[in-house]
Every structure is written in structure tokens, then in C-alpha cells.
Ligand SMILES: *Cc1c(COP(=O)(O)O)cnc(C)c1O
């Protein structure tokens with residue numbers, strides 16, 4: 001029998017696994033005292049210690065630079081707290097809410113946008129979870145719930161199943177979306193029981209995988225995803241644009257292709273959030289746009305994520321990818337369009353009909369989610 005493969009949670013564990021040299025132990029202890037530290041055995045085994053720039057190590061092994069915060073960085077970079085009507089719920093958009101049943105993860109990404117909360121806050125109590133479900137039940141506009149955290153798939157299939165079944169009794173709720181990194185960091189947790197727990201009669205479950213480099217999609221990770229997809233759970237992905245991990249057109253393209261080969265549709269490429277001590281991972285928005293241009297045309301449309309920024313302060317996500325169309329003034333003042341193709345050549349497109357197009361009304365600026 002194989003011994004249970006233990007997670008690495010202390011600097012000494014990383015040292016014993018040969019992931020850090022002795023002289024870095026004290027520095028890593030200092031980082032771990034500030035931000036949660038854990039690597040699963042799967043992640044530890046994936047690290048290539050011979051490569052000083054290993055993209056897996058860069059994501060999971062602490063770095064001294066994490067203790068350097070910048071003035072523009074924030075404890076709550078995407079403004080979750082401003083939109084939390086009850087504990088564990090974030091209601092920013094009218095039709096969907098986040099529900100965070102736990103704040104722990106199996107492995108901690110060093111760049112985590114919720115790094116000030118993960119690994120510290122306690123899971124929701126039974127009563128708090130009931131109150132969160134009651135909030136969703138009481139709001140008829142909520143069409144979708146997004147289970148996130150932390151990582152909701154650290155829950156046991158039994159507890160996850162109870163939550164999903166409770167959500168399944170809410171008539172107006174149609175979609176149960178789960179944001180998780182578990183298929184990559186702990187694929188063996190994705191058992192038949194776990195897959196079964198994700199489904200509720202009459203509801204559609206989607207799983208959105210967080211993956212940032214093609215090497216994360218090991219044979220085990222691919223098999224874990226296949227177990228969910230074969231059971232009828234569509235999968236999407238979200239990736240974070242990270243300097244030294246995937247800020248390269250070939251690397252990013254390889255990731256997107258690997259995802260599509262696994263039947264996972266790339267959904268979002270996130271611009272790095274302003275979480276404290278994460279400046280060494282952030283790129284500029286121009287770099288991100290350049291990478292998106294490089295993907296367009298070079299790779300299948302299936303491989304194109306939407307490049308998004310979560311606007312600091314809690315204003316939600318906006319697409320910030322390159323624009324390929326511009327309105328230009330034509331002869332005698334009539335506007336026309338200029339559209340750029342994937343090779344950078346420009347083409348004109350005629351102006352629209354003279355009648356003004358009816359644009360759907362904007363959401364009210366304030367209180368949309370209340
Ligand atoms: C990111 C986020 C969502 C999901 O947004 P989508 O664009 O639907 O993926 C929903 N609610 C909150 C509060 C979020 O931060």
C-alpha cells in the first residue's frame with residue numbers, strides 16, 4: 001500500500017523535498033508567516049528543480065518579493081467585501097452571486113488575488129451556509145451561483161453534495177458553476193463520488209478550472225477533468241497572466257491548446273490583480289494585449305480566452321483585449337469603420353444605416369445587486 005502523500009506546508013517540508021536550498025529557509029519561513037503556504041504532493045513532484053525558472057515553482061514556492069507591497073496594492077483588490085450582503089456571498093452582478101463555503105485551498109498560488117483571506121478565515125458554519133443559501137432563495141434574479149473560495153473542491157463529496165442539493169431546491173437558480181484548481185493540484189480528489197456530488201437534478205453544473213501553464217495538465221490532471229466532462233459537466237478555464245510563467249505567446253498558446261485538447265474551453269485570461277506583494281508577477285496591460293493579438297489568427301478560435309481586468313474597488317470585470325475596429329471619419333463627414341485583420345492589415349467597412357441603433361439600456365449604476 002502506498003503511504004498517503006502529504007502536503008508540504010512549512011519551509012522545512014520544502015527543504016526536505018529538495019525544493020529550496022538551506023539558505024532560503026529563513027526567508028521562506030518569513031513569507032509563510034504572512035501568507036498561507038501549501039504545495040500538494042502532485043505539485044511538488046511536478047517541479048523541475050534543475051530549472052531555475054520552472055513555471056510551476058514560480059507559482060507555488062514562496063519568493064522574498066512577496067513581502068514587498070506597493071502603494072497601489074490592496075488587501076481586497078477586487079472589492080469583494082463591498083458587495084457581501086451576507087457572510088460567504090458576493091453579489092456584484094444582478095443575475096449571479098459568488099458563494100464561498102471555504103477559504104482554504106489544497107495548494108496556495110503565491111499570486112492569489114484573495115491571498116489576504118485564504119488559509120486564514122474559517123469556513124462558513126452550518127448556520128452561515130444556511131443563511132447564504134436562504135439569500136439566494138430569497139432573490140429571484142439570481143440565475144447562477146459560483147462556488148469559489150478558497151477552493152470548494154477541498155470539501156468532502158458528502159458536504160459538497162449537501163450544499164449542491166440544497167441549491168438544487170431553488171427554483172429560479174439554474175446554473176451551478178464551480179471555480180477550482182483541484183483537478184490540477186490534487187487530481188485524485190476528483191473521484192466518482194465528487195463528480196456525483198456536483199450535480200443536482202434540473203440544474204446545469206459547469207466547472208471552471210484554474211490553470212496557468214500547459215505542464216499543469218499532467219496525465220492525472222487530464223484524467224480528472226475527463227471524469228467530470230464524461231459525466232456531463234462542461235469545463236471552462238481561467239488563467240492568470242503571470243510574468244515568468246505564461247507571458248509568452250508560445251507558452252500561452254500551448255496552454256490554450258492543451259486545454260482545448262482536454263475539452264476545456266478557455267474562458268478568461270485575467271490581468272494580474274493588485275494583491276499585496278504580487279508586483280513581480282504583473283505585466284502591463286499592453287503586454288497582455290500584445291499576447292492576445294499573437295493568439296488571434298495563430299490559434300483556433302476555440303483557443304481564444306477573453307482578456308479581462310477585475311476593476312479595483314469592486315466594479316466588476318471588463319474585457320481589456322485589443323480592439324480591431326475603429327470608427328473613422330470618411331469623405332463628406334460620414335463615418336466608416338476600419339477593421340484590422342490578424343496580420344495587422346487594415347480594411348474598411350461601410351457605415352451602418354442612418355437610423356440610430358437601439359442599444360440595450362445600461363444597468364443602474366448603484367444598487368444593481370441589492
Ligand atoms: C468574477 C465574478 C463573477 C463571475 O463573472 P463572469 O463574468 O460571469 O464569469 C460573478 N460575481 C462576482 C462577484 C465576481 O467577482
Ligand code: SF4
Nearest residue numbers: 105108109112150181
Ligand atoms: S486556488 Fe485560487 S483561491 Fe486558492 S490560492 Fe490559488 S488563486 Fe487563490
